[in-house]
Amino acid sequence: MSRINIDAVQKGLILDEPIYTKTGALLLPRGTVLDERRIHFLKNLGVEWVEVTSKLARKSAKGASGRLTRTTAGAGDHENAPDGAGSVHDQEPPEERAFYDLLREDLLLQVNSAVIHYSQQGSHDREMSDLLALFGGLLRERNRINHLLEMKSTDAFTFKHAVNVAVLAVLTGLAMRLSEESLRMVALGGLLHDIGKKKVPPEVLFADGALSPESRRRIEEHTEHGYDTLVRDTALPEEIALMALQHHERLDGSGYPRRLQGKQIHLFSQLVGVADVFEAMTSTRNHRPGYNPVEIVEYLMGASGTLFPERIVKALLDSITIYRIGSAVQLSNGETGIVVKANPQLPSRPVVRIVFDERRMPMRHEHTVDLSQPSHTTLCIVRSYG
Template identity: 25%
Template sequence: MRLELINRVVDGEILGKSILTSEGKVLLRAGIKLTNQYINKLKEIGVIYIYVEDDRLNDICVEDTRMLEMKKHAIKNMANIVKSINNCDSKLFKKNIRQVEELINYIIDDGNVSTSVYDIKTFDNYTYLHCIDTSIMATFMGLSFKFKEADIKDLGMGAILHDIGKTKVGNVIVNKPGPLTPEEFEEMKRHPSYGVDMLKEYYSISQNILDIVQQHHERVDGKGYPNKISGNKINKLANIVSICDVYDAVNNDRSYRKKFKPNEAYELILSGSGSAFESDNVLKFKETFAVYPLGSCLKLSNDIEGYVIKQNSNYPDRPVLRVLYDSETKKPIPFYEVDLLKNPDITVEAII
């Protein structure tokens, strides 16, 4: 299948990967025939890219159905997790947090990073979905580091709960469609501390998880918040969640800005090495996640357009492409492949 800009999708194409709402419900299921009505509705709600089926790219599989089901259950349980914390209901908290633990366990045992990170989503409830996706990314990074299982679980759980304190800030500030006032920003900067206060008072939660919640906005140069700590005073797991938090945040539309392009979001993380983020964490991020999603269409410096079919390990910006169309006429041709790792003179001009 291929990842296509919604403006390039035509009537009659088949949806290749399900589109989720932020409550984890399926908005459109994979396999449905896309009509102009569906396409226009997706444009209206802000969907920019979708996966569509293509026989010439049928070796690209991006739908992990088990992951999709577990993610849906985890998103649905987020509201109950927040409710249980606010109501000091330990029994309800443990019941619903187990659903999230199952997702983390699945990633540890069977998860495939290439089919799990890039999703097509709508954004009615950004915070819950963002916490789930941040957790998925953080868990994969923990696996890349070969951390002990207990630390990987702390990493995933800390990411799930990292923004829990925003429920004390209030939706008027959290969802404000524009810049925050200085006073509003000061209140927003308290959400890590609010989160720790909510968790440590009622539940037996590991120090790693509390550190993640408290420190996920701290920077290694000391310019973060809420406590402006720096360097190795920041829990390594918290800095990993910080990277995943920022990357997922800028990859999503918000009320006050449009999402970044994949390469722009990636470059933002790399540019923060040694200042916002620990250098070795950024290096591991680079080793774990690719710049361009499988199935995405890239325009190259030689004017050829091709679809990403494979990632080159440790070279996240040099994938293998399959060229399907003549660059001038845009007519189908017998496809061929271009390995950017073997063609260093060819660069990526844009993702289209």
């Protein structure tokens, strides 16, 4: 094993130790063969030193070297293969296959986590199976995995955000009864919608506090950067690039980068845009905590028809669990309780077991309140505690 500077790394050397991001996300596993793309990838991340074996991959492969050489030679042809041709499993050498399988497995684990977090109680198993199959099928082509690798190289937070947005967008699309092909495009577009952030300077992208006008301009350029990256990939439908370009556009023309209005914005872009806002508001950022579910619902409902299409907002809120089972909530009459059951038809009005009265004293006799029932229409949740 040798520790060498990234500038001295030769093509074909093998990693002897895995490489992680500063936030702990695995970038390249032990045993990865370093090619020009991966070396460039590590340099862009600011990696200075790597632990590698002293032998080149071709030599260490011994009897398999002939097969590796032939397969690698064919990989150049695969770059220009049509979408659907050249499966990763069919055409990659073993080392390449292991690398791509690891990234694919990592993505599916994050999809699994997002489905459990967002989908409604009782529908996990069905939705998990459907969504894992859908996302797994997206990652058969090498170009798509390479795009995701670029996403992951930005940072672990951006990658997780992209996965969450993709899952939310697909759940919303299911509620809207989109076709299977449309759902696949929404899923891939959701995963790649922020790929342009790789070209935003880190000091701007990860800045704390309010942004200066210049920094805001640099952030907003990520939509154009993302479109430019994805539209050049002829194996991707143009809708994927449009989702990167348009997910910050708004119905009333107040969005960016082109201030499009209404039907000028592609349906898929609008769908990913609503999912992006919801996920961003629920997440804790460097300069603020995540918003309360009540605040998020109020914002989306208030912006429905002005910034966002009403049917997309309704489909999103109808397809997810807003108040997690076991979370504490305060009602408009001052009482506090625990969410014990979700109401799929009215997700903002779950069943709550009341445990404290309006004076925050323990109830002598706990009871449940189903906020979806007509007898409780005057009650609503005013605060959520997680």
